[in-house]
Amino acid sequence: MFNLLRLICATLLLSFSALTTAITIEAQGQSMIFDGDLDSARQNAIRNASQQAALQASVFVSSTQKVTDGVLSIDNMQIKTLGQVNDIEILDEAIRNQTLHVRIRAEVEYEADCRGGIRSQGYMKSLAVTAFPxxxxxxxxxxxxENIQSEFSAQLTNNINEKTQLTARNAGLLTMHPSIQTAPSRQLSAGAITTVLQEIQQLDVQYVVSGVIRDMTMHDPDTIALKRNILVDFYNRQDYRSKRHLRNLVVDIFIHDGFSGALLFSKQYVVAGRWNLEPEAKVGFASAAFWKQDYGMQTQMLINQITDDLQTELRCKPFAASITRTDGTFIWFNAGSQSGINVGDRLSVYRKSSFYTNGIGENVQLTNTQSSITVTEVQPFFAVGRLTQEGSTYNIQPDDVVITH
Known part of the structure; x- marks a missing residue:
């Protein structure tokens, strides 16, 4: 028994270490000293050195990254999504030309299975969960x-918000797939196949989760046949654990990018649970009586599995938000403190443009302007950032996008 426990513990530790890696890094940082405020300069210099340590540990090289005097300079990227810096030790500090220079040693943890060590703990990515027809x-x-078509999205939304680093909104009254049989695509009258881009854009979120419920039949339809007798009813009550009482639940799940409409994830989930209620029973989906059924328990396990898969699929992807307003060097975007945005964060600016394939299918292209903003003001649901140059230089407009890397 003791050996078995040791084996289980070792397996758990190996699983955790496969996801998270910690290394020791020495890095340098610097900050100008204003009005003799050495404490503030030291905090800024340590923060700068921590950013360098995160970059080095993640081996994440940006197209705008450069080295100056042995220190990595950061422009077109967001450090918050990189490795977590812990146990910072100041090795040396010196003042030269009103600039405080520090050298630190720190432990940097990062998720080894994400490109560049990008962490899931960064910003809260937004998504909407639509109806499941x-x-x-x-x-x-x-x-x-029948209420499963809207209530399934409500249950999935709640589960995502409780168990993941994602912010989900319930859009269970919006049907993304009018052509259920061919979802997630649909056929136009001219015969062309198109996506759900137009429906997605109105939700104003980074990702859209949708789906279709393909099957809810009983394995053995005779168990709920209307023409029954006393002996059949008695037999069914005694035989409630039999596979004859299994009921299917087959659900297709789709994840679309909220900016481009691209299909990022598609998977079919198949479960079955025992349904032991009378054929005349009207419990409704997600009621207390429903969850008590084995079928309800299997449904909850399915929702948990979908939630885990969504977290796994999206946690390594960059954070993005729409630009809502521009004024000179200032840019407003629709993510704030509720999404984890802080003053001083840096995000890249992308131009959003559309083009059409064969004059029918709309496509969205995001083009890096090679410019970034530094966040200067944060509100719960929006933030303001400042460009290094006038916004007109890049023709930045509302509906363009800010992205972290």
Whole structure:
């Protein structure tokens, strides 16, 4: 028994270490001293050195990164999404020409399975969860589960908000897939296949989660047949654990990029649970009676699995938000403290443009302006950043995008 426990603990430790790596880094930082405020300069210099340590540990090289006097300079990137710097030790500090220089040693933890060590703990990426229409609505009559089409998104939204580093909004009244059989694409009258880009853009989130419920049938339809007798009912009650009572739940899940409409993830989930209620029972989806059923328990496990897969799929992707206003060198974008934005953060600016394929299908292109903003003001749901040059120089407009790397 003791050896078994040791084996389990070792397996857990190996699994954790496979996701997170910690290394010791020495790095330099500097900061100007204003009005003799040495404490503030020291804090800024340590922060700068910590950023250098995160960059070196993650081996993440940006197109605008350069080395000056042995120190990595940061322009077109956001450090917050890189490695977590811990146990900082100041090795040396000196003042030269009103500038404080520090050298530190620190432990840097980063997620080794993400490109460049990008961490899931950074910003809270936004997503909307839309309705889950039924391919065959009559299958929901058993148990009166018709409300699953909107309530499934509500349950998934709550689960995402409780268990992940994502911010989900319930859009369960919005159907993304009018052509359920061909979802996630749909066919136009001219015969062309298009995506759901137009529907996605109105949600103003970074990602859109949608889906279709493909099957809710019983494994053995005879167990709920209307023409029954006393002996059949008695047998069914005694045989409630049998596979004859299994009911399917087959759900397709899609993740679309909220800016380009691109399909990023598609997966079908298949589960089955025992349904032991009378055929006349009208419990409704997500009711207390529903969750008590084995079918309800299996549904909850399915929602948990979908949530885990969404977190895994999106945690290594960069954070992005739409620009809502520009004024000279200042840019407003629709993410604030609720998303983890802080004063001093840096984000890259991308131009958003559209073009059409064969005059029908709309495509969105994001082009790096090679410019970044530094956040100067943060509100709960929006923030303001300042460009190094006038916004007109890059023709930055509302609906363009800021992105971290």
């Amino acid at each position: 039924l391919l065959a609505p009559t299958q929901a009559i058993l148990g009166s589960l």
